[in-house]
Amino acid sequence: MKKDYESLYQINWKEKKQYLLEVCLDEDLQELFYSCMTQHQLKKLLSCKTITNIVYSDALQALHQAHDFNTMEYHLIMMNSLFHCYSYNQVKEELLTRICVKPVDLQKYCVIRHLIDFKSLNFEKLMETLQVHFSTSDEECAKICLIENEYDLAYHYMMKLDYLENETMLELIHSFSTTYYLLLKKHYASSLPNHHYQLAFS
Numbered sequence: 001m002k003k004d005y006e007s008l009y010q011i012n013w014k015e016k017k018q019y020l021l022e023v024c025l026d027e028d029l030q031e032l033f034y035s036c037m038t039q040h041q042l043k044k045l046l047s048c049k050t051i052t053n054i055v056y057s058d059a060l061q062a063l064h065q066a067h068d069f070n071t072m073e074y075h076l077i078m079m080n081s082l083f084h085c086y087s088y089n090q091v092k093e094e095l096l097t098r099i100c101v102k103p104v105d106l107q108k109y110c111v112i113r114h115l116i117d118f119k120s121l122n123f124e125k126l127m128e129t130l131q132v133h134f135s136t137s138d139e140e141c142a143k144i145c146l147i148e149n150e151y152d153l154a155y156h157y158m159m160k161l162d163y164l165e166n167e168t169m170l171e172l173i174h175s176f177s178t179t180y181y182l183l184l185k186k187h188y189a190s191s192l193p194n195h196h197y198q199l200a201f202s
Contacts, residue, residue, distance in 0.1 A: 002106075002147045005113055011081050013039035019078040023062045024055055046082070056083050060091065069107040076114035103135035106143045123150055127157075142169060151176040158184055162191040 020033045029051060036042040046052055059079050066072040079088065096115040099108055109130070127144065130136040136144075138160045145154035146169060155173060164170065164184075174181035 002110060004148050005118055008077050009081065011078070013042050016078065016081065017042055019082075020055060023059045023075075025058045025061075026054055029054060052083075056085070056088070059083070060088075063091075069111050073111050073114060076111065080114055100134060103137065103140075104130050105136065105140045106147070109136075109140075109144050110147075123148065124153060127153065139164075139166075146172050151180070155180045155184070159187060161188075163188055 017033055017036055021030060024030050024033060032045055032051075033042070036045060046055075059075065059082070063072065063075040063079065066075055076092075092115045096112065099111055099115070101108075104112065127136075127141055130144075131138075131141055138157045142154045142157035142161070143166075145151070145157060151173060154169075155177070158164065158169065158173065170181060170184060173184060
């Protein structure tokens with residue numbers, strides 16, 4: 001199960017160090033990062049503009065070499081925690097334009113949320129935009145709401161479906177509200193009495 005936006009950004013300094021060791025192509029810099037034993041030491045290294053510029057260039061290269069959305073999301077999470085320069089914002093804008101191609105599903109959304117000012121957006125409006133302008137289906141909207149812990153809104157989208165092939169989605173709703181779970185079970189039973197739910201959410 002994918003993590004919600006807030007959880008993804010609970011990054012400690014050791015995770016940042018590991019990422020820098022992964023993307024850095026300069027062996028001397030790798031040694032410097034490897035030798036960091038505290039958050040303060042890592043922060044001090046990254047306060048050097050020359051070092052940051054070199055690592056930023058290597059990180060961009062790694063981002064552009066990503067061949068799947070999961071890898072791309074990982075790089076964006078780490079880069080968002082490390083870099084805040086104007087050129088990086090431009091890179092994100094260009095990437096957003098490339099990815100926002102209809103239809104936007106859960107996988108695309110998980111990348112898009114790192115390319116926009118997610119915290120400042122009204123989540124319900126964001127979902128409306130995805131559905132109206134980017135052809136996101138009710139089921140995909142429900143999945144997106146579930147991973148962001150927006151259970152009331154997830155219930156709203158799930159009630160618009162005639163059937164559900166995804167047992168895990170129901171389990172997630174059940175963990176939040178037994179009432180929602182029972183209402184959804186009743187709704188799907190009345191729509192398709194002989195339908196059997198299948199586990200298909202990852």
